[in-house]
Amino acid sequence: MKRRQFIKQGIGALATLALGEVILLTPDEAAAATRRMSEPAAPPPVPVVDYRNLKQVPSTCLNCSTVCGIVGLVQNGELVAIEGNPADPNTHGTLCAKGVGAISINTYPERLLYPLKRVGKRGEGLWQRISWDEAYATLARRIQANIDAGHPERVALHQGRSRLGAEFSRFLNAIGSPVSLNHRALCSSNKRAANYATIGDTDWETPNADKSRYILNFGSNFMECHQGSIHLARRVAQGRANNGAKLVTFDVRLSNTAGRSDEWHAPFPGTDGLIALAMGHVILEAGLHDAAFINDWVNADLAALRAFYAPYTPEWAERESGIKTADIRRIAREFAAAAPAAVAFTNRGSQAHYNGFNNDRAVILLNALVGSIGQEGGYNYMKTGLGGFGVKQPEPVPPSPKIRTDLEDPPEWPLANRWQKMRVGEIVYDYLKAGRAKLDVYLSYTLAAPLTWPEGRSLAVEVLCDETLIPFHACSDVVYSEMAHYADMILPDASYLERWGLDNRDNYEMRPYIALRQPITPPPGECVSFADVLINVGKRLGPEQARYFQFANHEEFVRQQCENIRIPGVANAFDYLKEHGLWVDTAKPTAWRTYERNIADSELAGTRSDEAGIVWRTNAQGKAVAIGLRSGDRVRRGFDTPSRKFEACNAEVAKAAAKVGIADDGWPHYVPIPSHLNLPADRLILTTFKWNVHTQARTAPQKLLSEIVHDNPLWINSATARRHALKSGDWVEVTTYRPKGHTLHPTGEMLGRQRVRVVVTEGIHPRVVAISASLGHGFSGRASEGRKGRRRANPGFASPTGNAAREDWDLAENLWWDKASGGRGNGFNLNAIIPIHPSPVTGMQSWFDTVCTVKKV
Amino acid sequence: MIPAPQWRLAVDVERCTGCHACSVACKAEFRVPLGHFRTKVYYRDVGSFPAVKRHFLPAFCMQCADAPCLKACPAKAIARGADGIVRVDQAACRSGRKHCGARCESACPYGAIATGPGKGTADKCDLCSDRLAASLLPTCVAACPTEALVFGDAADPASSLSRFLASSRGRDAVPIDRGGSPQVRYRAADPQVVARLPNGRPHDPASYEIDTWATEGQA
Structure with a gap:
């Protein structure tokens, strides 16, 4: 049967898609089935909000991974606005554009409504x-x-x-x-692995930035998109305003964070670890380290550390990274001088590389060298998760x-x-x-x-x-x-x-909290939370x-x-969370210097100590587990690592590397990226990034966010652009190559070609081109597709009830970035030509290593 | 009699991360149509690689004491309240708009008032007057994650605004002055991003397209 016969025809026929009826949905062909709008093209009345009588529903945001506490303001069953939950210890009731702008997704006319x-x-x-x-x-x-x-x-x-x-x-x-x-x-496994391999307790740090005097940032764009983004941005702003904290950022691209730092340094991609090692070299050479912390808490002595750091001279780092020796020396000294109120941390810029695991370990190690771990203004961390609250299956x-x-x-x-x-x-x-x-x-x-x-x-x-x-x-x-x-x-x-769930994150105030996600408004049409789907399938x-x-x-x-x-x-925690959104356990001690905590004698029954002072307990499965470290007559908790110390050198990493044929002595050495060795002069490195108003692919349908950012031309440095006779708005063809080294398909061969518009900028390393993720949608409706006009055939239109069935005059009439009406359109997606490139041992995707060339078209 | 509060806004630009929470919160809550902004965040990249800085400017209605929009309106639809807030009377604007030629738009040196689309009447920030009446902060201030926006009663020395303006940081806060006796104070606004503010026409949505971040002068 020809498929046209299935499709409903005629004006208004698609207004209701009845059970069993068929609809065609492709970007090209759906245009042929475009619905004639019966709704008048006029602006809807702006609701008159009675602020004194709004229903307030606390919940938890999920428009990015930061999961801030929110309060939905609801009037007559309609979500009027989203605000921050003042009870949230991380945000104190504030939000970002994604948090407040998410309001449009509930009433997006292109919502799916039926299975x-x-x-x-x-x-x-x-x-x-x-x-x-x-x-x-x-x-x-x-x-x-x-x-x-x-x-x-x-x-x-x-x-x-x-x-x-x-x-x-x-x-x-x-x-x-x-x-x-x-x-x-694809997100963060090198960063998380680096924290586990050094500190052991957790996978993500909570820098005590509001009390810090020196904030050394390798590749985190926390002013836009870090996990804990606004939690940290807020505290960095406090630290800078209140303590005069200096913010130094290493990033190949001028992110908002880089652009607002006291110093921005753009290293060659993947050399962050080498720079951090050179800083460590300077700190040890100048005797600016914290000898007591190293002696008590690092699993390598000063002599071993000196031997490890000896080859990592600032001169070597300058040759590889392009960062001046004098700057490396100066920053290292400033960082050490501010310690312990100094913190060095990372994110994707340092870790999404072939060598990212070691890059991040090298940066974390800087904190241990100067003794800022767990200190006020330093590198802090806390165990999170729901288990500590008694949440069980x-x-x-x-x-x-x-x-x-x-x-x-x-x-x-x-x-x-x-x-x-x-x-x-x-x-x-x-x-x-x-x-x-x-x-x-x-x-x-x-x-x-x-x-x-x-x-x-x-x-x-x-x-x-x-x-x-x-x-x-x-x-x-x-x-x-x-x-x-x-x-x-x-x-x-x-x-x-519109759905349920429990959640929490690190708390920058260092006490655990637990949060509830609950429906602020009911889901439209026949929408069902996937968690409910699994329960309903499970029952069958x-x-x-x-x-x-x-x-x-x-x-x-x-x-x-x-x-x-x-x-x-409180009699019932669930009811409490429904009413308040979250609960901070203020009875728990704050998580400062948890490694120094004494383990009470009463908890030491049945344990034994070895010659290194490690205290072992046999667990219920009969396995000996290190639980603390003996020092004199006390047993302290230490770090949650096999040595119960901060692991500068990690024996398990060495063993794991050997298992897959990689020579590794367990130290966070600088590993040159194989694809970047002997790079011909015409080759550039393609990097990607996120905007402050978008997460990966799921925010583009939200019109208020896509209105801010809908276009993502390729960033290219002005000097590089001059060589290619390029100006902003010109088009290039990007050709990418597969990686080399210990990875998947390490052939170095060409992978693919794609055309893209460029923007010429001073804000990027001359050997790097950058394109954002989050854009270039071919589906997901008008806001993400950048298409003004009548909505297309979509099963979501069919709802006789519920907001999502309503047409949005804004999308029909005002979507000004539509290319057809002279706008820039909805951007590009270059992932088709970015190679799958897991980094060794951990498997983190090396997003920022892609070798490419650009050619003007 | 208790004197009317004097609602004022101050911006510590150095704390701003350019996150757009203020502008998007405003658009979300007041259903401001696509293409229009009551409040908008401007970007300006300055310098040459590698010495480059990015400047932000969250641009608000300045709630001018001697408001050019108010004076330009032939229908007398714009008034400044005893609390210092400049508001548009929508009914008066509607009845006068056919012949006014949107003079409020061209009179405003800050791009802060616009007519239409859709309703056709003048639209601007009123510091969330309805929220204030319910003892809620303006939505932009409530959202701002880095405490770059400071709001309060200038007549009350204990208000956050008064305390900020009296602090060592706040003492540097001054109006962006293009006439009209503007009342919003900005601390550490870079002149090159200030120059991007439109003068005599409303905010252009395309002025945030990334290739404009390094351009000089009015957006």
């Missing part, structure tokens, strides 16, 4: 509306068949930033699949599966899952194509892989389209995204403003699995999770 099943070829865009019953039954049948066949590992759940870890692990454990995939290695708890596959546990990167299950997400599609694992059911959530994965619109899309590699793909999303387009079933999700599985899903809904699951939370004077 859909694919009726054409995969990726063709032909969909039929189905009932939730059919969706649940199909999913349950398909998953059950894999369980029954003895292959639960053929069911994979691949999530982006969901903050639904407990829900998802319960589901996978219940069905017996270990294949829980994520995006951590409701009984009965499904056991973890004992099987493994190469998808979630690739043996080539032995530290990827060592401290937490960080995975190596970027290799998933490559491994599927190579037959390293077999899948039947692929559940995707908050992922947008075609836009956000390296080789996204190339390899990821190729694999997503291949029904032999991914026989069945169900995607939960709030909009018809590029990921949904390649699915077999679309499950319309609730936005984060066999009795062995269904027993784990005896909850009325996700709300009840979260309520049960809260049963053991004890809030003094």
Whole structure:
């Protein structure tokens, strides 16, 4: 049958997509099915807000990974505004543009409202509306068949930033699949691994910036997009205003953070670690180190440290990085002089490299050299997570599966899952194509892989389209995204403003807190939170699995999770969190210098000390675990590492490296990036970045954010541009090359070519070109596609009730950046030609190492 | 009788991270249409590699004591309240707008008042008067994560505004003065980003496109 016959025809026919009816959704063909708008093209009345009688619903933001406390102001069932929750110890009630601008997603006319099943070829865009019953039954049948066949590992759940870890692990454990995939290695696994490998307690630092006098920043753009972005930006502003703190930033690109620092230094990409090592060299050479801290708390003595640092001269660092020896010496001395109120920290600029794990360890080590770890104004950290509050999986708890596959546990990167299950997400599609694992059911959530994965619109899309590699793909999303387009079933999700969940982060005030995410308004149409979908599917599985899903809904699951939370004077923690949004446990001691804490004698019964003073206890599984460090007659907690000290040198890293054929002595040496060695003069390094108003691919449908940033030309330095006779607005063809070294497909061969507009700027290293992520959408509706006018055919239009069915006059009439009306359009996505490039041992995607050339077109 | 509060805004530009929370909070809460800004953040890159700085300027209605928009309005639809806030009477503006030629727009030296789209009447910041009446901070001030925006009653020496203006940092805060006796005070605003503020026309949405960040003069 010709597919046109399926499609509803005629004016207004698409106003309601009835159960069973079919609709075509592709960027090109949907234009032919454009709906004639029946709504008048006039501005809606601005609601008159009665501020004294608003309903205030506290919840937790998820428009980025910082998860700030929010309060939704609701009037007559409509979300009027989003404000910060004053109870949030990190934000004190403030927010960023993403936090306040998210308001438009709930009423976005292009919201998905009904479950859909694919009726054409995969990726063709032909969909039929189905009932939730059919969706649940199909999913349950398909998953059950894999369980029954003895292959639960053929069911994979691949999530982006969901903050639904407990829900998802319960589901996978219940069905017996270990294949829980994520995006951590595309984000931060080197940084997290570096913290675990040195400090051990946690994966993310909380710099005490408000009390600091010197803030040394390697590659974090915390004024725009760091995890904990505004928490830190706020405190850096306080530190600078109140203590005159100096902010020094190393970044290849003039981010807002770099542009507002007291000093911006642009090193050659991937040399941050070498610069930090040279600073350490200067500090030791000048005797500016903290000998007592090193003696008490570093797992290497001064002589060993001196020997390690000896070759790392500032002169060497200057040759590789371009940063002047005099600057390195001066900054090192200033940093040490300000200690212990001095902090050096990192983020993607330093860690998203082939050598990023060592770069970050080298930076963290600077804090140990000057003794600023755990000190006021220094490098601080605290254990976070929900477990400390008594949050548990409701009984009965499904056991973890004992099987493994190469998808979630690739043996080539032995530290990827060592401290937490960080995975190596970027290799998933490559491994599927190579037959390293077999899948039947692929559940995707908050992922947008075609836009956000390296080789996204190339390899990821190729694999997503291949029904032999991914026989069945169900995607939960709030909009018809590029990921949904390649699915077999679309499950319309609730936005984060419409669903439940527990959450928390580090608290810059150093006390643990716990936060609730709850619906501020109900989801529109037939949208169902993916957490509820999993419960509903779980109930339809066999009795062995269904027993784990005896909850009325996700709300009840979260309520049960809260049963053991004890809030003094409060009968029911869940009700308290519903009312207040979050709770800070002020009875807990603040987490300063936790390594110095004494372990009480009463807790030492049954322990033993070895000759190094390490105190061991045998745990319930019969395994000896180091718990503290004896010093005289006291036992102190120390660091949560095998030596209970700060690990300058990590024996486990050496062992892991040896396992995959890499020589490594466990010290955070500078490792030159193989692809950058002997780089021909015409080769540049392509780097990527995020804007302050966007996260990866999920903010572009929010019109107030895309209005600020919708275009992302390629940044090119003015001197480099002159050589290529380029001016802003010109077009270039970018050619990229695969990496070399100990990585995936280390061929150095050409990967691909793509055309892009340039912006000429002084704010970038002459050997670097930069393009942002987050833009260049081909799907997800008008705000992200940069298209003014009538909305296209979309199943989301069909709702007879609910805000999302309403047309948005703004998108129809005022979307001024539409290229067709003289605007800049919606930008570019270059991920198709950015190679999959896991860094050795940890597997972090080396986003910022891509070798390329540019040619004017 | 209790004297009317004197609501004033001050901006410690050095603390601003250019995050757009102020401008987006305003647009979200008041449904300001795409293409229009009551409050807008300007960027300006200055210098040559590697000595480059980025300057920000969150631009607000200056709530002028001698407001040019007010004086220009033939319908007398704009008034300054006893609390120092310059407001547009929408009904008066609606009845007078056919023949006024949007004189308020061309009179404003700060780009802070605009007519339309849609409703056609003049639209500007009124320091969230409805929120103030309910004892809430203006939405931009409430959102600002780095405490760059300071708001309060200038007549009350204990207000955050008065305390800021009396502090060593706040003493440097001065109006951006293009006439009209503007009342918003800015600390450490760089003249090169100030020069980007439009004069005699409303904020142009395209003035934030990235290739304009290094351009001189009015956006």
